[in-house]
Amino acid sequence: MLDEGADWLHVDIMDGHFVPNLTIGPPVVADLAKRVGPRDAFFDCHLSVSNPATLVPALAAAGASSVTFHIEVVSGTAAEELCKTIRSLGMRAAVACKPSTPCDEDGGVYELVDAGLVDMVLCLSVEPGFGGQKFNPAVCDKVSALRARYPDLDIQMDGGVNPSTAELCARAGANVLVAGSAVFGAANPAQVISQLRQSILNAS
Numbered sequence: 001m002l003d004e005g006a007d008w009l010h011v012d013i014m015d016g017h018f019v020p021n022l023t024i025g026p027p028v029v030a031d032l033a034k035r036v037g038p039r040d041a042f043f044d045c046h047l048s049v050s051n052p053a054t055l056v057p058a059l060a061a062a063g064a065s066s067v068t069f070h071i072e073v074v075s076g077t078a079a080e081e082l083c084k085t086i087r088s089l090g091m092r093a094a095v096a097c098k099p100s101t102p103c104d105e106d107g108g109v110y111e112l113v114d115a116g117l118v119d120m121v122l123c124l125s126v127e128p129g130f131g132g133q134k135f136n137p138a139v140c141d142k143v144s145a146l147r148a149r150y151p152d153l154d155i156q157m158d159g160g161v162n163p164s165t166a167e168l169c170a171r172a173g174a175n176v177l178v179a180g181s182a183v184f185g186a187a188n189p190a191q192v193i194s195q196l197r198q199s200i201l202n203a204s
């Protein structure tokens with residue numbers, strides 16, 4: 001997909017516990033990084049796992065560029081420490097929330113952003129676990145509130161993102177879009193990636 005114009009490679013790491021699906025881990029990231037070689041791809045690792053801290057050192061060694069953990073499993077002081085650890089290993093730190101998880105809870109997403117500890121917030125627009133689900137437009141309200149509060153923050157949306165829903169995401173304030181099915185299932189992935197990018201540019 002890098003050849004088709006993608007900026008980042010989004011890697012969904014799932015443990016069969018936080019979500020019902022089981023996917024890949026650090027060895028696959030390491031292998032991918034080796035194959036991509038000198039191109040120096042940005043590996044955006046989304047941890048849909050119950051215990052993200054245990055994976056962080058191995059992901060750093062594997063060549064991950066950014067690590068996103070879920071606020072539903074690590075919050076408050078533990079989340080602050082996790083962000084610091086991720087950054088101390090040379091990666092960007094990001095926090096994700098499920099569609100129904102608010103950002104303004106004690107020890108939650110807003111507090112991490114206010115403390116300057118995260119580089120990006122991922123707002124899932126489906127329940128995490130599987131690709132190919134339907135985009136939940138209600139999540140756009142949460143994204144709009146985040147964007148109003150943090151004009152310079154990277155805000156990512158993931159789940160059911162395609163050229164039609166991308167416009168809603170971009171208008172709400174997302175500037176990083178993750179697309180699985182829409183890109184991998186397309187006859188012309190480069191065209192889809194270009195349409196997604198255009199949605200962001202049109203809204204900015």
Ligand SMILES: O=C(CO)[C@H](O)[C@H](O)COP(=O)(O)O
Nearest residue numbers: 128129131132159160180181
């Ligand atoms: O893993 C996911 C949720 O956990 C995502 O939905 C996936 O990254 C994107 O897939 P799609 O674009 O098909 O919704």
